[in-house]
Amino acid sequence: MAFFKVDNVAVKGIAACVSKNTEENLSLPFYSSLEEAQKMISATGIERRHITPKNLTASDLGFKATEKLLDSLGWEKSSVDLLAVCTQNPDYINHPDSFVIHDKLALGENTMCLDFFHGCPGWVTSLSSVCSMIQGGMIKRAILISGDTVTRDNDPSNKETRPLFGEAVTATALEFQENAPKMFFTSGTLSSEGKALILKNGGYKNPYNFETLKYDLDRKAGKLSAADVDDKMDSMDVFSFAISKVPKAVKKLCAEFAVNIENIDFFTFHQANKLILENIAKRLKISIDKVPMSLKNYGNTTSASIPLTLVSECGKILSNSHKRHIVCGFGTGLSWGAAYFETENIVCPDVVEI
Amino acid sequence: MDINEFIDKFAEIFDDTDRNEFQANTKFKELDEWSSIMALNVIAMVDDEYDVLLKGDDIRGTETISQLFDIVKSRK
Numbered sequence: 020m021a022f023f024k025v026d027n028v029a030v031k032g033i034a035a036c037v038s039k040n041t042e043e044n045l046s047l048p049f050y051s052s053l054e055e056a057q058k059m060i061s062a063t064g065i066e067r068r069h070i071t072p073k074n075l076t077a078s079d080l081g082f083k084a085t086e087k088l089l090d091s092l093g094w095e096k097s098s099v100d101l102l103a104v105c106t107q108n109p110d111y112i113n114h115p116d117s118f119v120i121h122d123k124l125a126l127g128e129n130t131m132c133l134d135f136f137h138g139c140p141g142w143v144t145s146l147s148s149v150c151s152m153i154q155g156g157m158i159k160r161a162i163l164i165s166g167d168t169v170t171r172d173n174d175p176s177n178k179e180t181r182p183l184f185g186e187a188v189t190a191t192a193l194e195f196q197e198n199a200p201k202m203f204f205t206s207g208t209l210s211s212e213g214k215a216l217i218l219k220n221g222g223y224k225n226p227y228n229f230e231t232l233k234y235d236l237d238r239k240a241g242k243l244s245a246a247d248v249d250d251k252m253d254s255m256d257v258f259s260f261a262i263s264k265v266p267k268a269v270k271k272l273c274a275e276f277a278v279n280i281e282n283i284d285f286f287t288f289h290q291a292n293k294l295i296l297e298n299i300a301k302r303l304k305i306s307i308d309k310v311p312m313s314l315k316n317y318g319n320t321t322s323a324s325i326p327l328t329l330v331s332e333c334g335k336i337l338s339n340s341h342k343r344h345i346v347c348g349f350g351t352g353l354s355w356g357a358a359y360f361e362t363e364n365i366v367c368p369d370v371v372e373i
Numbered sequence: 374m375d376i377n378e379f380i381d382k383f384a385e386i387f388d389d390t391d392r393n394e395f396q397a398n399t400k401f402k403e404l405d406e407w408s409s410i411m412a413l414n415v416i417a418m419v420d421d422e423y424d425v426l427l428k429g430d431d432i433r434g435t436e437t438i439s440q441l442f443d444i445v446k447s448r449k
Contacts, residue, residue: 058408063410255433258417262417294414
């Protein structure tokens, strides 16, 4: 199991951006009754989700979140040494999104751009990479952007996925700081189970041709019956994976680095759905009060979900106190990443809506 | 492993279905209360109670409670 620790890096702030446009789960077209919709909401914890209109992309949300964050921190653009972006929905296939956002922010040529292609575990795994780069002391300041416009790839007639997924992009500010509290990370991979979360077409394995393009256009228009779609999320496999691997990863992280689980203030997990988070909390024997959830108003926001939750549910507290965190992202891969870190009076502006 | 105990635990997951409706040969996916969420609750119950991790294919490939019981038993 991959474990590592990072010295001398501090989380200085987190910002998040969503579209103003929301979709209410109570009024989704495929529920046969109000009761059916209410049951789904009660189990998932998700009442509404923010859906980005087609004229905006993840890079627009990432730009706004970063702009807000830099402004709130009072960081000069020229002081940002590294701009890292984790998304599965870049503006272009062959042009990393960090360049798009670098341009929008009008950052200078001395800022390095770096991209991570990852889904739900992405914030934690990119955080581990970016923090590792900073700890040497040569890179002083970095911004890590993460999030997707995931609903664009989903089938709107799919009753299992449509009520779950929302869209958000976040920005996290990291800084070299001598003697900052240590950060601990672990990450694991179960690639043999990866098909539970794969979209099969559009890459170089199954490039778009007339047939594959028609399939995807029909799927995204909700025109295919569930039986004809073989690359939809296998929610049972993902559930089973999450409730077994996440508690184990957290326990192993604590054991490896002698972290006392009793001293943790917030366990912020990837916001898959309430049922999964409740089961993880139960298996870790931790109080659900220590497990913040942004599900109600945002749903599952893939790699934005952990930083978004820290901002939307804990922002006020984090801005004026010292807290110990455990986070765990999981999904895509299948894989997971867990981390321990501390925050002290970090900058957490309100979620930006555009 | 006792099948009656398994049926009891299976039935406890459901709120609106009468206990008498749960028998070894009950086709659980035909119950009114069955849903994709219930499937997840079954997976959680089996992990909690029997330390066996069911997969999506296990649920999709079974019809009756006793068939599911057999899978769990075979993995104990």
